[in-house]
Amino acid sequence: MQRRHFLGRSAAASSLLALPTWLHAQTLEKPKLTIAVGGKNLLYYLPLTVAETLGYFKAEGLDVQIVDFAGGSQALRAVVGGSADVVSGAFEHTVNMQAKGQRLRAFALQGRAPQIVLAVNKKTMPNFKLVADLKGKKIGVTAPGSSTNVMANFVLAKAGLKPTDVSFIGVGATNAAIAAIRQGSIDALSHLDPVITILERAGDIRVVTDTRIVAEADKVFGGPMPAACLYAPQPFIDKNPNTVQALANAIVRADKWIQAAGPGEIIKVVPEGFLLNDRAVYIDAFLKSKPALSVDGLIPEQGAATALRALASVDPEIAKAQIDLGAVWTNEFAKKANAKYPKG
Structure with a gap:
């Protein structure tokens, strides 16, 4: 009788352990998706690579295909054209494209300075x-x-x-x-x-x-200039909030892992082809770029205003446009990710 009772409790416990994963998978509106990036090998996008190679996307129930382009403008065209769901790209594109009638929103930061x-x-x-x-x-x-x-x-x-x-x-x-x-x-x-x-x-x-x-x-x-981030069309975010949250979770985990990692750990995670045949140079580059990478995925409050000033200074059309800066970014998802992964 005691053995049956123990087995029953064990089975119940096992089912409870399995349940969250099953429920999580069911809640993702679009578990299989494509991320476009322009120059994945660059340290600018290191959190994206870390999230992929350490399995953080998979841990969130996502099946992510990352498509690499020669530059960020081409990755942007992929999402606008519908061949990609999300972009890992420069924050200022969200401002630039609003002036052209495209509603894009950044939701997870990878870089807190441009690193350019x-x-x-x-x-x-x-x-x-x-x-x-x-x-x-x-x-x-x-x-x-x-x-x-x-x-x-x-x-x-x-x-x-x-x-x-x-x-x-x-x-x-x-x-x-x-x-x-x-x-x-x-x-x-x-x-x-x-x-x-x-x-x-x-x-x-x-x-x-x-x-x-x-x-x-x-x-x-003249202020904080957000750099690499995950951004997506607003309709995609509205339709797939749980999927967007899962993406933010993965990037925030990667941001925090990078800040705690040493050069030796980075080398093990980065694909060999990214090292350009010189590990010592890559380590040197990583140490120079690390302070400019995001520590928590959160976009600075004044970041959108800084990006607008930069764009307006060289583009008269943007200078004349009425831009709703609150519509090009959100920390809603990154804050929840930080609550879920306070230590990465």
Whole structure:
């Protein structure tokens, strides 16, 4: 009798342990989805890679396909065109697209500073002194219209130059960007790590503006400038709130894991191909970029206003547009994720 009672209680306990997983899976409106990203190998998107490789998406009941593009503007086009559900991309696209009639909202932060570096090519511009010297020059960006392009435009504007005063050339997110500098086919580069650290250590570039440094980013943009985040069309968020919450949970866990991780742990998690054949350089790049990565997935209160100022300074259409800043971001999901995973 006691044995039957024990077995009965054990069976009941087992069913209770299994129940939350079953219920969780049932509550996800869209467990299988696609995330578009522009340059997944970049440290800018490290939380996305960590969430994938450590199984955080799967732990939330999600089957996520990540589709990689050459730049953030192409990832944006994928979600606007309907071939992707969510974007892992630059925050300012949510502001930019509202001015064009597209309702996009950021809901989980990956980077609290842009981590973009504007640097000049020592080979083609050995006598560089001022940003104004870039007039008439060729500047490499991951892709035209991407966050690297936006940041370069903003720095140029502060020096009195218009976007049309230079030529922007898409060089992708990896080896092509390095080759473009070394071959002298571009005079400057607006890009991210690990590409910047590789060129910096080799003495190929001279850094002009470095937003891997949070204080410098705040100074450049006049306030906190949110960087990589997960964003999606508002109708997708409205229709799939539990799925969006699961995505936010995974990213917040990844943000916190990265802050607690050492370089050796990062190397084990990042795919070999992301290291660009030099682990030491990647570790150096990670240590430089780590302070600019989000610690909790929360978007700063003044972030949207900062992004709008930056965009408006180089785009007259955005300057004239009536932008509802409260509609381009929310911390609702990230706050719940922090409550669920207070320690990651």
